[in-house]
Amino acid sequence: MSKELLRLENVSKSFGGIRALNNVNLIIKEGEKLAIIGPNGAGKTTLFNAISGVFGLDSGRIFYMGRDITKLPPFKRKYLGISRAFQIPRPFAGMTVLDNVVVGALFSRDIKDIKEARVRAEEILSLVGLHSKKDELAVNLTSPEKKLLELARALAPKPKLLLLDEIVAGIPPAEVDKIMGLVVRISEQENISVVALVEHVMRVLKYVERAVFLHEGRVMMDDTPDKVLNSEVVKDIYLGKVYE
Amino acid sequence: MVTAEYVIFVTIAGVMLGTFYGLATIGLSFTFGILRILNSGHGSFVMIGAYISYWCFALLGLPPLVSSLLAFAVGFFMGFALYHGLISRVLGGPELISLVLMFAFGIFLQEVAKFSWSASPRGFTWGLGSINIFGYEYPLTRLIGGVVSAVIVLVLYVFLFRTKSGNAIRSVVEDPEGAALCGVNVSRVYALSLAIALGLTVASGALSTLFVSGGIEPYMGDPYTTRAFAIAVLGGLTSPFGSFLAGLLFGIIENLSYMLLSLANVGNPFSMTRFLTFAMILLVLLIRPQGLLKR
Amino acid sequence: MDIRTHRSLIILFLVSLILLFVRVGIPETRQILSILFFYIALSEVFNLFTGLTLYVCFGYVAFVALGMYGGGATIKYLLSASSPPPLAVVLACAFAVAGILALILALAVGWISVRLKGAYFAIATIGLNEGLKNLIEGTGIWGGSSGLVIANDLIQSYNYDTFIFVTSELADYLIFTVYAVTILCIYLVIKSRLGYGLAALREDEEAANVMGVNVVRYKLIVFVISATLAGMLGAGKMIKDVAIYPPQAFAVSYTVEAIVISMLGGLGTVTGPVIGGLIYGVLKYVLTVSFPGLQLLALAPALMAMCVMFPYGIVGWLRRRFKGSKIESLLI
Missing domain, CATH: 3.40.50.300 (P-loop containing nucleotide triphosphate hydrolases)
Incomplete structure (x- = not known):
């Protein structure tokens, strides 16, 4: 099919x-x-x-x-x-949660500019329930939250x-x-x-x-x-x- | 006129110089292989060795052969002090920090040397005469320098493969965590390794006076840093004995290229050889970043 | 990397303007501010690459020296004509040539070295300085080991007053301009896709690669921009010094100073080099007066202490100290 x-x-x-x-x-x-x-x-x-x-x-x-x-x-x-979430989350520790997801979104064929990447990142963060933490540094998240961030970062670029x-x-x-x-x-x-x-x-x-x-x-x-x-x-x- | 005899003579001289270069580089790859720290101030330790040799000769009349033992002891001690004072605090941190730290330490040694002994070049001659190779005079001191360098490397080999401490060091190279689990005191191994590495480097500095009897000054180490890096990447950077072989190769290349440059008469062969050293680093890193001699 | 950048840049801009006004308004500050301008510019240019990537190029001063040579040789060549072109044209050409030469060298060295990681990058670039120096001395180009002097050319082509104005006034403003352009470049870089990519690669190069960042190209881009600006800074310095000799031009101290200032201020921050540069410039001025020739002897241990005790510099320390407050958001 x-x-x-x-x-x-x-x-x-x-x-x-x-x-x-x-x-x-x-x-x-x-x-x-x-x-x-x-x-x-x-x-x-x-x-x-x-x-x-x-x-x-x-x-x-x-x-x-x-x-x-x-x-x-x-x-x-x-x-x-082709988007990937690591087994042991590897967030960019010194960047905010939002910026982490923006990086994930930005470098893909379907997202043209930073503005679009930010919109997409916020959308995904809401979906996974991390939106309230978007300005926290990634290093400060708990381990389950890091897993969610890893997932959000992988989903952000609209992968196939x-x-x-x-x-x-x-x-x-x-x-x-x-x-x-x-x-x-x-x-x-x-x-x-x-x-x-x-x-x-x-x-x-x-x-x-x-x-x-x-x-x-x-x-x-x-x-x-x-x-x-x-x-x-x-x-x-x-x-x-x-x-x- | 270049005769076959002359080429052979230059090659033999290159082998002697190369053995010494191997010794002067082995400490660099030893440190990188074990502590994962690149000694960006490497040349300054060579410089300290050269001064030790100079002062021992000038004040006590000791020949470089004897003073190289003292130089080893000084380097060994510096290694321990450096490890416990500074290096242990930056291990595991960003690579940039340890690079800058070693670079700064190298500068510090240069400035201390300049402050204590002034910037003007010094030199001495340990006249032993020369031997005749195919009709060309070769200073006996250089022959001794080459042979002694080889002997020191042999001793290191025996130490690493035949003693308990040597085995501990090798196990840390293979797998630091595994070694720690097997009861190896990793921190002690790191300190000991740095001490040995710097001991060898400072000792090589003392022996350097057998090859170049003049030009002992605070900044003489910089070309050694570049050269040692070139040799170490040739040998694969993490392998001490790879470095030794690469040093041997490098000595021969350097001598032959000096000969060719003098013949071709393009500029000052001395400076051009040094420029080519840098070009060679880039070339090796371009073609085979893992080293020419590895596998 | 959003609103905070704007705010901190406004502050930077204000601080720089004040410095500039003081320099124009109070002639007595010429000596010290001229040192400050140079060091702030040097470390900001250095920071553009090292700060944004956390890769350190120990041969960095080679780009400044090449810019000095390129600028000096251009001036000498243009002034050797029977009727020398206007001063502005000569200076513009000097800057252009200096920048282009540095750009070419950076492309050649960078093309190989940015593919390498960590220590290997340092190995590829540490010999850059020595290599270039020996090439110039070995081939005898640009005066070889006897150096390149343009003072007489300037005096004879124009006049003594113009010469004094160019070397003691204009040169400072040109160096200041390089600094301003550098800040602008950093701003444009961190606002762009490039900036996000670099921020990611600075944290974790492999993960950044998997996240879609072309790490090699990104490193090369900032390496080349930074080197080109360093070359232009060299042109400015040449116009100020009107002479260059291989031993001084390739002195390792510039590299050390650039590292010290960036680290003192806070590596990878935009405001850091300015803060570090201000402190260092004043210290250096005092030290040169009271202990001539001993700066490096004092500097090296200071740098070692910084590495061990506070590698994040003043700005990094302040950001931690005032975490979550407005001050944190001002310092980037």
């Missing part, structure tokens, strides 16, 4: 002899919401780094909207609409593809619903594809349509969340850890 947005072809990456990504093939469609799950060290964050261009690949290619972006630096990918790295890790269950509800609402409004990295798929189960199980740098399963969750392979590898 919907068009392909991102395609990874035989992507591999090693670090000092360890194959962090091993021949990964993955297609993400427009507007799709998908979770990438896997135990610690499965290569999830490496996958995100590869998609956002933090390092070059050993082999394989990445296509975005039909265009080969394998060699593009991170800032160009962001400009084209949103990469959320452990956005709900360390967040109490009630808050998870709030954050994920927000992500789903905004992404449906703006037709954003969402890829969420999670260690425990249970936490985001009801928000995604598809789950990809990554283990030792390989895609082990790619199916509906239910099927992935109930497969023997996944159970074996997690040793029941999923049912916390």
